[in-house]
């Protein structure tokens with residue numbers, strides 16, 4: 503093994519913070535436009551990938567944390583297990599606190615949750631990120647950094663302006679620092695098949711769960727079977743054919759996904775297609791099939807086949 507291989511790090515991070523804290527803008531700045539996925543709302547246990555940062559020494563995969571970005575709806579409730587699970591599973595958490603606003607109840611709520619997770623979990627490191635620093639003067643920034651410091655125990659505190667691109671690389675460095683040694687998990691460079699397929703599957707999963715989350719909690723697995731350019735299309739207007747299988751566990755669930763006369767599946771396809779076309783920047787033909795894989799969650803072989 504070469505020294506470069508020994509030093510390579512890879513792992514997962516999630517960016518949390520109260521509404522409007524600048525999470526999406528920072529995510530896009532960290533990732534660069536190309537592979538940032540803009541869809542949100544993944545209220546499921548599977549982690550939606552928001553973006554992948556690939557550099558010579560590391561690969562950092564940013565995943566979404568359902569729920570924590572809406573602390574107001576969670577205040578006074580017990581934090582959803584899924585959120586805790588995600589935060590425990592990632593290698594590092596980035597906690598955004600906007601410099602143009604004082605540290606408030608929403609931030610304290612998240613800070614307390616992060617402290618609990620750190621104590622009870624496996625000590626997930628947290629990097630506190632003071633966002634939107636271009637909006638304040640030096641004095642206010644100093645005050646803000648001091649309040650962040652008082653708010654909890656952080657592995658690092660870093661100021662950033664995602665809009666001006668100031669300190670974005672420093673944020674990446676600090677997140678990467680906490681990743682374990684490991685190989686590249688997703689092919690690098692241009693958008694490649696694998697992360698594309700992962701993101702496409704996530705978009706379809708989101709669309710399929712829209713409005714039926716209670717009935718289909720974690721029983722849906724989406725597998726992209728094939729992505730091929732449609733033949734005979736003009737060069738300036740290509741179309742990608744994507745064949746996808748949606749696996750559910752029971753026939754009742756199949757019925758929910760498909761809907762009366764296939765109406766719901768059609769709607770799912772239309773909604774997902776819009777997101778996928780925006781993501782890939784080209785026309786897409788989406789072919790969705792629903793299959794029953796009984797008890798796939800409990801069957802290791804099925805799980806492997808479904809990519810978990």
Ligand SMILES: Nc1nc2c(ncn2[C@@H]2O[C@H](COP(=O)(O)OP(=O)(O)OP(=O)(O)O)[C@@H](O)[C@H]2O)c(=O)[nH]1
Nearest residue numbers: 520521522523524525526527571634637663664665
């Ligand atoms: N001036 C300035 N504005 C920023 C910066 N980062 C984000 N914003 C603005 O702050 C607002 C909220 O940013 P988002 O990135 O959408 O925040 P978010 O945390 O993802 O918000 P939610 O989706 O509500 O949780 C937007 O209007 C951004 O343009 C920054 O570095 N500087």
